[in-house]
Amino acid sequence: EAQVTQNPRYLITVTGKKLTVTCSQNMNHEYMSWYRQDPGLGLRQIYYSMNVEVTDKGDVPEGYKVSRKEKRNFPLILESPSPNQTSLYFCASSSGTSGVTDTQYFGPGTRLTVL
Amino acid sequence: GENVEQHPSTLSVQEGDSAVIKCTYSDSASNYFPWYKQELGKRPQLIIDIRSNVGEKKDQRIAVTLNKTAKHFSLHITETQPEDSAVYFCAAIQDSWGKLQFGAGTQVVVTP
Numbered sequence: 456e457a458q459v460t461q462n463p464r465y466l467i468t469v470t471g472k473k474l475t476v477t478c479s480q481n482m483n484h485e486y487m488s489w490y491r492q493d494p495g496l497g498l499r500q501i502y503y504s505m506n507v508e509v510t511d512k513g514d515v516p517e518g519y520k521v522s523r524k525e526k527r528n529f530p531l532i533l534e535s536p537s538p539n540q541t542s543l544y545f546c547a548s549s550s551g552t553s554g555v556t557d558t559q560y561f562g563p564g565t566r567l568t569v570l
Numbered sequence: 571g572e573n574v575e576q577h578p579s580t581l582s583v584q585e586g587d588s589a590v591i592k593c594t595y596s597d598s599a600s601n602y603f604p605w606y607k608q609e610l611g612k613r614p615q616l617i618i619d620i621r622s623n624v625g626e627k628k629d630q631r632i633a634v635t636l637n638k639t640a641k642h643f644s645l646h647i648t649e650t651q652p653e654d655s656a657v658y659f660c661a662a663i664q665d666s667w668g669k670l671q672f673g674a675g676t677q678v679v680v681t682p
Contacts, residue, residue: 488670497576497659497674498606498614513669514571545613559604559670561613 457482459562461546467568468536476531476565478546486549487529488513488559489521491542498545504529536569543567572597574662576673583650583680591676593660594642600662603643605634608657608675617658618645650680 459480468474480487488503490513500513504523518540520532529548533540544565550557573596583589595603604619620627620634620643627634631650636643643662647654660673 490672495579495674498661498672500669500671503669511668514671558616561615563613 457560459546459548459560461544461562461565463565464563465566467570469570470537471535474533474536474567476533476544476546476567478529478531478562479527480529480548480560481527482548482550482560483526484548484550484560485526486557486559487523488547488549489519489529489531490545490547491515491540492545492564493542501531501544536567538569541567541569572600572662572664572669572671574660574671574673576660576676578676579674580677581679583678585650585652585680585682587650589645589647589650589654589678589680591645591658591660591678592642593644593662593673594640595662595671596641597662597664598638598641599664602663603634603636604661605632605645606659606661606672608659610656614659647678650678652680652682654678655680 462477485506489501490498499515501519502521504510546562547559549559576593601622606614607617608614618634620636631648633646657675659675663670
């Protein structure tokens, strides 16, 4: 079954404790992306990746890191989480030939709370 | 960079009526405009998209129109049903391998 998976689905942590949210897709997609969703602000892109070892900043990259060592995985790293990073996070991927202008598939979301 | 504004933020319609959501974008070079539907507690899903070389696209009860001159595009839902209740997001992008800019979303409530 074609899918995008994220782990964990829910996480409560404390300020400053490094964490990683994993994202994996089994569709051989080249374009992958991370978004955060906050009430009234819609979906905001954090980082995106066009292929292995190729990443770029979205609109809200501060406080986040990403890596793309393998095509299927695109982890989101919060080196020192702060309360303003409390949010719902979505990973997404799009098929390879046309980047994000092919259908973008979203993962189930990760609800993060930073105390 | 691109800026996308979406209106209204909430929309309440009677079942069977039509719903229209409008988005404006700032970058005249934008050329791809998807619409996503997000049901409560679920992930966003693409419902329709349009590219800058066409002015209208339909898929059953939903349609999208694009006015490049005015830099706005709209989602039209006809004969609304309770299952159309969701948050709808518009988005715009210039470079298919670049950043995707979303609107803030419209909460649509269809009342029986």
